[in-house]
Amino acid sequence: MNIDINEIGNKGLEVEDYIELDDFYLIEDDSFFSDSVYFTMTFTNEGNGRIKAKGKVRTEVSMKCVKCLEKYENNINSKFDIVLFPMDIIDADNSALNPEELEYIFYEGDKIDIKKILQEQINFFIPMNPVCSASCKGICQNCGANLNNESCRCENTINDNNLFSNKLKR
Numbered sequence: 001m002n003i004d005i006n007e008i009g010n011k012g013l014e015v016e017d018y019i020e021l022d023d024f025y026l027i028e029d030d031s032f033f034s035d036s037v038y039f040t041m042t043f044t045n046e047g048n049g050r051i052k053a054k055g056k057v058r059t060e061v062s063m064k065c066v067k068c069l070e071k072y073e074n075n076i077n078s079k080f081d082i083v084l085f086p087m088d089i090i091d092a093d094n095s096a097l098n099p100e101e102l103e104y105i106f107y108e109g110d111k112i113d114i115k116k117i118l119q120e121q122i123n124f125f126i127p128m129n130p131v132c133s134a135s136c137k138g139i140c141q142n143c144g145a146n147l148n149n150e151s152c153r154c155e156n157t158i159n160d161n162n163l164f165s166n167k168l169k170r
């Protein structure tokens with residue numbers, strides 16, 4: 001899904017749509033889209049090839065909790081305000097951009113790739129160590145019980161379990 005920068009008039013260009021994105025681009029392993037991606041984006045021309053993209057993205061990504069290892073739905077409902085730079089700036093002169101600016105998304109020729117922007121924004125809003133909820137109790141390292149759903153089976157028998165794990169090591 002591409003935007004032609006020549007279509008951005010003085011008042012800017014507004015785009016609103018639902019699209020499907022490929023799970024392959026999600027930065028976290030064991031995660032996938034469980035919903036289509038809704039977005040609005042307003043492009044404005046800032047001059048010198050810089051295009052401003054301001055918008056909202058909303059979707060649902062199924063992720064695996066790092067504490068209890070269960071799948072859960074992560075709602076993404078976020079705003080963004082970014083500046084896009086033409087690829088030509090990079091090709092012509094690397095020093096034209098400072099290192100912070102180099103991290104911004106580039107576009108090639110007259111075309112802005114909306115999917116690429118959304119992929120980057122969604123990955124940006126995905127937590128590094130996803131946790132199903134702030135109160136997730138995780139799993140017992142010893143008996144493997146999911147402490148959110150069941151009580152630990154080794155809670156009152158810590159000594160026994162130590163003996164057991166010592167036996168296993170031998």
Ligand SMILES: [Zn+2]
Pocket residue numbers: 065066067068069070131132133136137138
């Ligand atoms: Zn969890």
Ligand SMILES: [Zn+2]
Pocket residue numbers: 140141142143144145152153154155
């Ligand atoms: Zn346990």
